[in-house]
Amino acid sequence: MQFPTRPPTFPSPMAIMAATATAVAPPSSSTSPDPLHPSPRFLPPASTPARCRLLPTPPRWCARLHIAPRVAVGSDVSSFHDVAAEEAAAAPKVGKRVRVTAPVRVHHVAKAPGLELRGMEGVVKQYIGVWKGKRVTANLPFKVAFELKLDGQDKPVRFIAHLREQEFEIVGDE
Numbered sequence: 001m002q003f004p005t006r007p008p009t010f011p012s013p014m015a016i017m018a019a020t021a022t023a024v025a026p027p028s029s030s031t032s033p034d035p036l037h038p039s040p041r042f043l044p045p046a047s048t049p050a051r052c053r054l055l056p057t058p059p060r061w062c063a064r065l066h067i068a069p070r071v072a073v074g075s076d077v078s079s080f081h082d083v084a085a086e087e088a089a090a091a092p093k094v095g096k097r098v099r100v101t102a103p104v105r106v107h108h109v110a111k112a113p114g115l116e117l118r119g120m121e122g123v124v125k126q127y128i129g130v131w132k133g134k135r136v137t138a139n140l141p142f143k144v145a146f147e148l149k150l151d152g153q154d155k156p157v158r159f160i161a162h163l164r165e166q167e168f169e170i171v172g173d174e
Contacts, residue, residue, distance in 0.1 A: 090127035090130075096123070099119065099171050100144075101118070103116070106159075112157065121146075122144040146159055
């Protein structure tokens with residue numbers, strides 16, 4: 001058994017392209033006598049830009065780099081005054097006692113699955129429509145804390161539900 005004395009060499013990309021071009025050509029067509037310059041019918045059309053001819057399709061991350069700056073520039077559509085007015089309008093509701101008026105069913109309370117909130121009273125704990133001075137797309141922006149007394153339990157079950165402003169009415173202060 002004999003081992004090779006040097007590592008194997010790989011052909012250059014141009015040699016591979018030339019070999020592929022001559023191997024793909026049908027026997028009746030004439031091929032270029034020069035292996036480094038294949039016949040024109042195997043080259044991309046002249047209308048394609050030069051950089052596209054050198055590289056195959058560009059990698060996917062390259063396309064994302066061109067999109068990201070345009071998205072980042074156009075993403076800030078809210079002004080400071082609108083956000084401040086929205087926060088000022090929601091601030092008096094935080095800390096108030098509210099009653100749920102809409103038919104809202106929650107499934108995240110483990111001891112009472114499928115719980116209907118209509119008629120229950122709770123306290124508004126937080127408004128989350130604005131975060132760090134910017135408007136966020138919270139479609140249920142009010143966090144309301146509830147206590148539910150269940151039969152056979154000493155302590156009430158406490159849970160939080162997110163509600164819209166139209167789903168509750170203010171009853172009084174906490």
